[in-house]
Amino acid sequence: MPSSAVPGFDFTTDDVPPLPLDEGWAQAVARERFGLDVRARSLGSQQDANFLLTRHDDDASGPAEVVAVLKASNPSTSATEVEAHDEAADLLARRCPDLRVATVLRGDDGAPLRQRVATPHGDVTVRLIRFLPGGTAVDHGLLRPALVARMGEVAARVDLALEGWEHPGLQRVLEWDPQHSLRGVELMASSLPADRREGVLATARAAWARVAAVADHLPQQAVHLDLTDDNLVLAEHPAPGGGRTLDGLIDISDLVCTWTVSELAITVSSLLHHDGVLHAGPSAVLPAVRAYHEVRPLSGAEVAALWPLVVLRAAVLVTSGSHQVEVDGGNTYASSRLEQNEWRIYEQATAVPCDVVTALLQHELGADAPPSSSPVSPTTTDAAAAVPAAPAAVEDLVADLADAAVLDLSWDSDALDGGAFLRPGLVAELAGAHLEQGARAVVTRWGEARLAGSPALSAQAPATVATGVEVWPARPLVLRAPWAGVLERTSGGLVLTAGEDRLVLALDDPDPALLTDPGAVGAGRALAELAAGERFAVQHLTGGAGGGVEAVPLLVSAAEAPGWLAHTADPALLLGLPAAPPRPSARDAARELLVRRDDGVLAEVQEHYYSGAVEPPRVERGWRHHLATTDGRVLLDMLNNVTVAGHAHPRIAAAASRQLARLNTNSRFHYAGVVELSERLASLLPDPLDTVFLVNSGSEATDLAIRLATVATGRPDVVAVREAYHGWTFASDAVSTSVADNPAALETRPAWVHTVEAPNAYRGRYRAARGDDLGRYAADAVAAVDALAAAGHPPAGFIAEAFYGNAGGMPLPDGYLEAVYAAVRRHGGLAIADEVQVGYGRLGSTFWGFQQQGVVPDVVAVAKSVGNGHPVGAVITTREVAARYRDAGYFFASTGGSPVSCAVAMAVLDVLQGEQLQENARVVGARLKGALTSLAERHRLIGAVHGEGLYLGVELVRDRETLEPAREETAALCDRLLDLGVVMQPTSDRQNVLKVKPPLCVDEAAVDFFVAAVDRALSEIA
Structure with missing residues (x-):
């Protein structure tokens, strides 16, 4: 839009001079213009000047009373624009009564406390703004998922509140407005570091192309445009059930009329520098997107535009920040934000291809593809566009794999029993076993979340979901082109492209002499010769010629898998094998099961861990002190005092299986187990405790x-x-x-x-x-x-x-x-x-x-430990006390002390003794308590470490003198530990103690990993 058509500010033609007003100036203005005798403290800003005004007692010894925030708008902001800001704030306060809004204060006559003041830098509008206590989230390294979701919810509610509102002050051209973001990046690109400049420009242009493809379908309205972690205010007190939420918003100076979805894009972008997102990637912002969508449903076009707008916002942030530092080198606020936040945001926004994140969002929200959503890449060449489309029918990549053995590497595979999933090289070992048994080939499954090969003691969620298949042939093979296309060689194999279809062949040690030369090839043409047993991987990528996903890892994280898989197809058809049957992803299946649990036939009070802020992992396997999820992650179990001997102990499992195959019946029958277990339990206790009752729990x-x-x-x-x-x-x-x-x-x-x-x-x-x-x-x-x-x-x-x-x-x-x-x-x-x-x-x-x-x-x-998780418990007393029970009738428990329960309980005792688990509890527990105690020297949140052996509690307090329980921080710590691969929960009446009671087989490597995770998480939530 030409500058002459814009009544307000236009960043393409108008200057934004620095506004170096000091605290003395602010105090003088407050006194002379508003009659306030106060102190002023600068709050920092990129372009405006903001000061906190406080009033003190005469002796200045008491707490300061916060009066207001004095805001001096940059001279480039017109009075009409300021009036729009104030009117919008009042509107939001009326339409969102449960939100605190930083509105302009008013005098006794009802007029806004707003003045036009001359300064050496030009005339500025000065206002007194309502101060909202509670602080913002910007300096919180870790934001809990519930808080992330709340940010999305507030953004949606603000958009609905501003819908239909108009004002002349909205007619402005801001660099922050995504409609003008590419122009902003291009105008200020010279301020970027030389080694990053071209990359930022190319990224911004590619993102703009994606937005432009759906721009005609994006609704517009007045939006706040800066609902970020800087400007969303935390509630002063924890919400019911613990945890602080957001209930306030400030700074409406970026108000403009633009695409409505821009609001969410900017909120999401502000999350990307926080520790949880840096660790987990774009999937960590999904709670915000889901929450926004639940309040104000996003259209297909808006979902398609969302992540490109996030990328554009990130590009503008680093470009504008670099420009601000260049023109105002003394602005430490701008320089620190650039390095600590804005480049982090940019790196996270571009870490995963834009099309992958968009597909992930579409999957998460169930969004349909929008009209005209196919992006037109500015780098697409005529030659690429000329590649013919893949034919409807394709040749087989391999002549005959119809009887190939399909390798199951998921959590449900019997081959992973006995902790085999942790064994290095298991996948190749299983494939080799099938070949030895006569299989002509072994093939893995596309889209499967693999547990096999997933690492233990990993703070990062591993890549477990297969975007292709691996093949081990029993005889030499010739791989042939399934369609006509253009062949390229890569460092690890070959890529055959036809239109938007690409065949990617990855070879372990490709011999160039056995690979076909690059160039055009016809369907059925030999591509490579492979020896017997030589593993290769196949991917069928779709939508690649004009899209932004040039390469797809063979394994991707479960959190991002829907986004990556949207750009692949099951290669089984190319191998002459039936495609994998449709099935939900491991995460979708876990969510569906949770809905059936929470909203179905189970009583609501039958609670489960992680029932609040985070999605509980679906755990279906265990081994020793590890728990395995259905999406292939191995977690360290530092909580489970039920399984004293460790999960899935083979000796205990064998005892249960052996007895089940023989007999399991009412405990009133006469069999050896009930006597033998009772004798062993009584022998563990001092006299006169010699008589046993067997129960279930x-x-x-x-x-x-x-x-x-x-x-x-x-x-x-x-x-x-x-x-x-x-x-x-x-x-x-x-x-x-x-x-x-x-x-x-x-x-x-x-x-x-x-x-x-x-x-x-x-x-x-x-x-x-x-x-x-x-x-x-x-x-x-x-x-x-x-x-x-x-x-x-x-x-x-x-x-x-x-x-x-x-x-x-x-x-x-x-x-x-x-x-x-x-x-x-x-x-x-x-x-x-x-x-x-x-x-x-x-x-x-x-x-x-x-x-x-x-x-x-x-x-x-x-109980608990008696059966290592099997339902068996006991009461041991004296013969005299037991005999008196006859006065109340007789006792029996149908399954208490059943043959299987007795076999399991005796196996547990054998393991405790044979593996010296009590001694392990003493030695490893001492190491663990010492390490946790040492953390208290660096983290004042740790008030004390209680307990002995492997029965410990880490008590968290906000103040070591008052012992104020750190309940909110304890919950956040447990949630963060799950991100870092550790299962932990709070305990005590105050819910501020970590319940550290792992299986007694836990080893030194595991407790060291746990301590490191606690150390890291405490650093992030402090």
Whole structure:
């Protein structure tokens, strides 16, 4: 648009002079023009001047009162444009009442506090703007997916609020407006570093061509155009359930009428310099796009334009930033943003081909291809366009592979049992085995998410999804052209192009003498000769001649796979094999399963890990201390105290399989296993604990233990420790007082349950750090027991974890159980030790938790570790207490102590002893605790590391003096650890403790990896 037709600013003709106004000037203007006696602090800006105005007490010792933000608009911004900004802000405040908006403040007469002020740099409009506390997200290295989604949602709501609004101040030409972005890049390209200039120009022109192809189908309206991490304000307080959200927006100075989808493109681009996106790539911004689409659905044309607009925005950012630094070398704000943010944004925006990201977006949103969406590349040549299209019928690349063996490398393959998926060279090994068994060839599957070969202890999600197939022939082969086209040689093989179809042949060690010369070839022409057993890979790329995807990796990440696969086809047809049957990607299948779980027949309260901010991984395999997802990633399991011996232990699996093949029946039958297991369990405990009840779970075990106490004593009352969890059955739930599991736990417990204070030496009433006498916890508990007895309610029993697990793996104060047990027994009650989590050698130094207190309980409840995940638990008590149960009837559990459960439980004991897992817990646990403790020297968020052996808790606090729980940060840390390949969850009533309870087989390499991941994640969320 010619400058004469634009009433407002036009960056192509108008100068944007620097506005070097200082804090003294701002204070003087605030006093003389607005009657405010305040202090001013510069907030930094590229083109305007912004100052925070604060008022202090007379002695300046108290907290400052924030009055407003004083904004001086650049002289290039007209008064009409400023009026448009203010009117739009007021409109957004009215139409989005739940959002805080930085509107212009008004005087007593209702007029905006806005003045035109002369400066040595020209006349400027100065306004007082509402200050929004809470801070912005720009300096947060890591943005949780929920926050990313919220940014997209707010962008959509702002667009809907501004839809249909018009103002003369919108008639301006900004370099930030994507409609003029290519002109901006070309005009300021000389400011770019010489070694990057041509690349940025070429990238911007290619992206512009893609937008131009759909521009006629893009709706336009007034948009904020700067809803970035700089200008979206965080809520002052965490949202219900934890985590801060966004509830405010500032800075409407880029307001313009342009393509509506530009709003989302600019929001998305601002995410690209954050750690999570730098680590995961473009797929990390999908939550923002999905959230926007749910509020304001995107058309097919808008989806096609979105990522090209992101690329254009990135190109403008680095070009404009370089230009600003060139003309205003003293602008440290501009120079630091250029290096720390803007070049990062550009690198991420261009890291994956634009067409791939667009296809990924289309897949994610279910968007149809838009009208006229095929891009016209400015680099397309006439020669390329002249290549004939591939015929409808093609020749076979190989004469006869009809009986080839198809190699299954997915999580579901039986060949991956026993942890084989971690074995180096497994794929070639499996292919060789098939050839030895007589297969004429072995072929892998296109589009499959491979678990085979996926690395363990990897902080980066590996490339697992196949975009082609690999072939191992049993005899020499001649590969022939499936269609007529143009042949090229590459360093690793051949490429045959015909129209938009390309055949890519990758050879391990190509012999040039056995490859056909480059040039035009006819269908059926020999391309290469291969020896028997010589592996080759085949890809069928589509849409390549005029598109932007010149090469596709043979394996791509599951997150980006839909985008890459959209540019490929199954090469099986070229090999004379049937195409792979249609099936959803591993990620789509996992999402569909999650919908069936959350919205289907399962009760809503039957929760799962990662139910909030991130998509839970679908886990279908495990091995030792590793969990494998269906999209082929291997995760480190630092959480799973259920599988004490490790996942899929072959000895335990064999015991279960062997017994299932023989008998599994009601435990009331007479068979050896129930006796043998009971004898072995009793032998692990001190006298007089010699009698065993077998049950199915920890909840049943603690429930039965309570019932034993009440029946044996003839009393109903039970004493329990607060902040503990013991199970979900009636009795075990009644004594569970953890508000993390049940917020109403204390208010709803039955009258027969009495609680004593949690003996938390870190943050309880008595604290080790203050030098308090920790023995007072026991004295108070004893006093409570005595008071109950004096009131005519002597307790039937006292139940407690022998090592305080729910608080984060915290030892009880020395002598605690000895004193409380003695008090309970003095009044005729029983001492119950809940060893469900801590027992079975997890502490390393002792097999049972109660042994650390030097006591012997009357009843022990144990589960989890007993069956290594198989549902089996036990209650061990004295013969006398067990005999009293007859007073309440008889006991049996149909499957508690079944033949299979007994076989599994005995195999677990064999593994614990044979592999010295208790000793491993002691040695590796000490290494892990020492390393985690050392992290506290660098990360003040770590308040303490509790526990012993492999029963640890890392407590995170915002202040080491007040011990304010860092709940939001703990949740963010767990989410980030999943990105980095580690499974971890929070625990405790405050949900601010990392629950570090891995399988006891975890090794030193694994715990070192875990500590490094925690170190990295803490650095990013701080």
